[in-house]
Amino acid sequence: MPGHTGMSGGGRASSQAAPRATSRAAASGTTARADGRTAGRTADKTTEEPTEKTTGRTADRSGVVQRDMACYVYGIVPADVETSPDAVGVGDPPNQIKIVRHGEIAALISDVDVKRPLGRARDLVAHEELLDAAAVEVPVLPLRFGAVLTTPDAVVEELLTPHHDRFATALKQIEGRVQYVVKARYAERPILMMVLAEIPEARRLRDRIRDLPEDATRPERIRLGEVITQAIEAKREADTRWLVDRFASCTAAANIREPTHERDAAHVAFLVEADRIPDFEHTLNELRHEWADLVELRLLGPMALYDFVTTG
Structure with missing residues (x-):
């Protein structure tokens, strides 16, 4: 079910959060949720996915750099959440959803080409559908549309670490609500x-x-x-x-x-x-x-x- 992050678990909720992430577009509106399940919760709350130190660059077989990559952040979830391989978000083609964990919380992220402007209608729809489907299954604190940081390490250092306790408390408070x-x-x-x-x-x-x-x-x-x-x-x-x-x-x-x-x-x-x-x-x-x-x-x-x- 590409385009969604349905998540199994007891929570069903979220918020419009705008922490100190670089915003490249204004937030706007919401849409009705489209059905989809592409993630679940795991008992391991300490696992962290590998992170990169710098903005990523992809290259073709000849070694020519094709695009500069950054890290698009959708929202904050409990650290025991996992996504499925077909969970995708913004981008053309849509980029796979990944998780960066820190302590009791995690961020839903995907790669984003910094040379491609955000703001297309389908990007906003992908952002909202992913968050809304996730919120049916687990607590979610959504960031505003267009939140971009340089790398997964930056997500941990600039977003998850300084706001850890506040986000963790908020996630517990909204558990079981939509x-x-x-x-x-x-x-x-x-x-x-x-x-x-x-x-x-x-x-x-x-x-x-x-x-x-x-x-x-x-x-x-x-x-x-x-x-x-x-x-x-x-x-x-x-x-x-x-x-x-x-x-x-x-x-x-x-x-x-x-x-x-x-x-x-x-x-x-x-x-x-x-x-x-x-x-x-x-x-x-x-x-x-x-x-x-x-x-x-x-x-x-x-x-x-x-x-x-x-x-x-």
Whole structure:
């Protein structure tokens, strides 16, 4: 299952971490997890993989250097995690995932060609899919997209060693937790009909412009758009609070995200304990039934805990 690092073990969680690694691109967004299992936990927590002292260079059979290599870092996991041979991440072609261990923690890494700019959409997708699949199986502290260090030794010296205790504590705290994101969007016609039914000014403006040319009613049309936008914003605020309260009994925490569309009804990240996932999904299905004619609900996850654990 290339592109993922599903991991066996008791943990299911993560965070958006941005320690002192060189960043070559800004973090952005998340995606729903794609299924895949390509790693597991091992009882040996002291094994460390060989590291290089300098930026690696590959050469063809004639000895000509083909590219300069650095170390792309995806996230922090417990030291007893192992990846499978088909676990891959960013790059073209995708590079194999490796592990660098130090004490109780480890970093998920891969080679990266420093001459090839990061930032392509498929790189971001590969980064997120790997972290989200890993988070289903073990605790993960994900780094922001684009974290690059020179060598595996630099990962140990500049990232794992100075932050060891903090990362180890965070991994224990998020064991057995995952993140889900609920996106709710109003259906266009039902929400407009609701606004017109509830706001007299909107009805008057609608009636005034109904049979007149657009140029002759430009101010009224602009005002109607403002009224509709304000009404949706107010309804979004109320519905978001209601949705958070509805999930309160089966979630450990919630983080309200900014809307991504003018008709968004809610955009909320939830922290969910593994044993409460069935209750969470049951509540979501109830909401789908109750909001069927007005709101479309989408569920993203399970994924890394981007919204709930941040280290900087």
